[in-house]
Amino acid sequence: MTLLLLAGTGEAKRIAWGLADKSIKVIASLAGVTRSPEPLPVPTRIGGFGGEDGFRSYLRDAAISAVLDATHPFAAKISDRTARICGELGMPYAQVVRPVWTPEDGDNWTAIATPSDAVNHIADGSTVFLATGRLTLADYANLAGQRILVRMIDPPTAPLPFEGGEFIIGRPPFTQASEAALFRALGVTHLVAKNAGGQGGRAKLDAARELGLPVLLLDRPKMPVAQQLASMQDALLWVSSLAPVKMAIAP
Template identity: 50%
Template structure:
């Protein structure tokens, strides 16, 4: 059985680990190439974009895949919509692995905004803001009216920060709660901004904000494509077994 796995998340790595060692499965894992040195994946791995919709459709048709598992980031909605549409056109079963979003407790000070453009309204002029959103979100967020803005990146940035009041910080996950508490405290962060990505990978920063009593702005997820969903790795593997 030939499976195309759109990867880039913790769940994708776990699915690749299981399917890549299953002798019944011919697995191809696809990475967008946003990170220069991604963590290794089981199975055959391709890196880079498809060259638009037609390029992706040609690749999928030529590959003769029996199923597609979309385990991309919850905010990678454009590729998810496109992949769902191509699968429908080719008659290939499609599953989106979409982990649940995070939920606040009584100890959290969270505010949700509909999209990146809503962040600026939650920022005060005297704040140091930590954007744990990745550099790809800066244009959509826009320049913030803050004293200082920090954005963490995995790879060395290719240029200076786009705003005069901003600075890059390097770091490769996973981060422990202790790591995040130290970072937030040492940088004097007043406000954490992140996407409601869900999952275990980014939770440490939210626990750290809770421990320090910091407010958090969470950006709501964009709309997702129709079709079958799996909230966990096990559910996705069960879907493959049923096929």
């Protein structure tokens, strides 16, 4: 059996480590968004597949037996395409889906359906920490005129697609304390983020609660109709059900 692990998230990293010493062949795939990704303990390919035809060819040429999709919950195009093609080929497919974030006492969250809705909740003269990823910056162009702060892991290779923005370089993990200190130093008045779920990005939301900042959370896109797994343990059990190998599954 050869498993294709669509990676790029903390969950994918933990799953890769959970499968690294098992008698199963695993190939991880990274989209290549980050220039120097942290190495995974399994063979890893980096970059796109070349569209739908390229993905089909890769599945065939690499003799892939099953696909475990542990991409970001907002990578909707990748997940939709993968689920559909696997369904057409009769290939086992499952998606690791983190639970969404839900507000706690003291949170001041507003859900938005589209990026363009953010401007309706942000007054002129605001300083906005835009934590939605560099690939979707153009979707927030109607925020031009505010002070927009965008954090990136790697130094930018192109300017922001609208005026009033500046880049901040930082590599996770971040803590609530470090995020709160950063927001204070920058004079942040609003946080805009995707409702990605998981622990990796939670610190900025906790920092916003500590500082009493309003948060705009972009709703998730619709997930493909497919088997969904909520945790690393569920993912390892799913793989184990496909390949009769011994798995040490943590409780």
